[in-house]
Amino acid sequence: MAGYGAITMPPSDPALSRKVSIVGIGETDYGVDYQAERKRPEGWEPPTEESLLTTAFERALADSGLSREDIDGVTCSFTYGGPPAEDVSRMLGVKARFAQANGNIMAGPLPVACAAIAEGKADCIAMVFAVASRSAGRLFGGMTHSTGGVPDPDGEGGAPASYYYFHPWGWSSQAAHWALIFAHYQWKYGVGEEDLYHVAAQVRRHAMAQDNAVMRKELTLEDYMASRYIVRPLHLFDICIVNDGAVCLIIRRADLARGLNHVPVDVAGWGYSKIKQDKMHTMVREQLRPQLQAASGDALAMAGFRLDQIRHFEGYDASSFHLINQVEGIGFTAPGTGLSFCKDGQMTLGGRIPTNTSGGNLSQAYMQGWSQVAEAVRQLRGEAGTYQVPGVEVSMTNLAQTDQTHPIVYVRGDC
């Protein structure tokens, strides 16, 4: 098992802006694979990271129009571990002069790979992410995050303290973080669960237009309110799905990315910010706003765009309410207005900022931020289908965890 832990973000340096383009994307069949895992027909075998990433890679390669020989780098991102990048490279038949473990969730891997190309380590990298958390029976919450009797003295390098420190009071899980923020928000702004419904319903409508989405049935208010609570006040449909899958992004030196199958999508800017102290206060009372403002400000400055030029957004909807934290915190709408903003249609076609237009983590797939990048690419190419944002030229993705946030800004290569 290679090390697939935390990675160090490259600086938000304008000199690194638009040096690299995304030229190919590939994803697995999220919906079909999810149904197969649930039904387990005769002869069904659980997918592995290797089988999933091979499918995503071959699709991304075909999408790019490049030949295997054009790829000279492979990076691998595995949330729960996986084979070394050198082995994956051999398995894919790629002669890689650059093969590297590259973290896991979309909290840094793309900027890191862009910086590697800018440094001349490779010209064209196949970035693969795969996760088989559902088939593996991965559990979330409870003692899954524990210090195991060996405390991480300063909380550096391990899970944030809020993941394990409150076990004696029965408090754990990511869902509980979002529920805690929303319960406070309800009091502060006088909103209810029926207001939050609109977020899950909007993202679901987007997923219903996607052939490969896991959840494609309309979500009514009645279904939503009748669904069980996971951590009150959040219902089942406020929490992301868990499914197996893989995403591959093929990225190339921008000057070599023109004239291929598709208009290239340039990686124009990125940012990063993490809570340093008083996490509960910053999370519950400020909804991570200081970090969201700082990181998105850095990403926009690096890219040379203003927020009002961003016409499409892909946020990290680990929970419906966490998407609102990001839409408010980045500044698409003012604090306290996110739920009416969504209800008024501002987060879909015709609104201020069409958001999670392929169904996000709530309804399309939980690829830990990677499928959001694929959707940003489709939007900027003009290939996003029913929820294509007309004429969109600049897009932003953002992966926000409970204590840190990683926005990325993309621009059509011909703009």
Add this chain to the structure above:
Amino acid sequence: MTEKRPDRTLGGSHDTFWDWCGKGELRLQRCGNCDHLHWPVVGRKCEACGEQAFTWEPMSGRGKVVSWTTFQQDYYRGLLAVPYDTILVELDEGPLFMSNPKGFGWQDLSADMPVKLAFIDAEDSAGTFRLPVFERG
């Protein structure tokens, strides 16, 4: 009655916190250099200034509820009977303290509801201890 609870984080300064709870006192680490009051317990350095000069300051035990969550999902595999309530209490001294309500439930909650400290007898895999919870203030 002693309640079974999921495991505490123990060792070093964490033990000091629970030792004070055992004496019926809620004490948190105050930085002698920058005055920052910490929760959860930090192992070595002040998270604000990086110094290593803590005193264990007694809390008044007074606070108000700023948020809450009720667990329906059985994350602890039956160790705690669901549903159960948790509250986030802002101590008068400032820190936000995760805890459980004693003698009331989520239906009784309102924004900034005053609460006061109490202790209950609890047990985890390391042994018995006293757990700080909150009653109506």
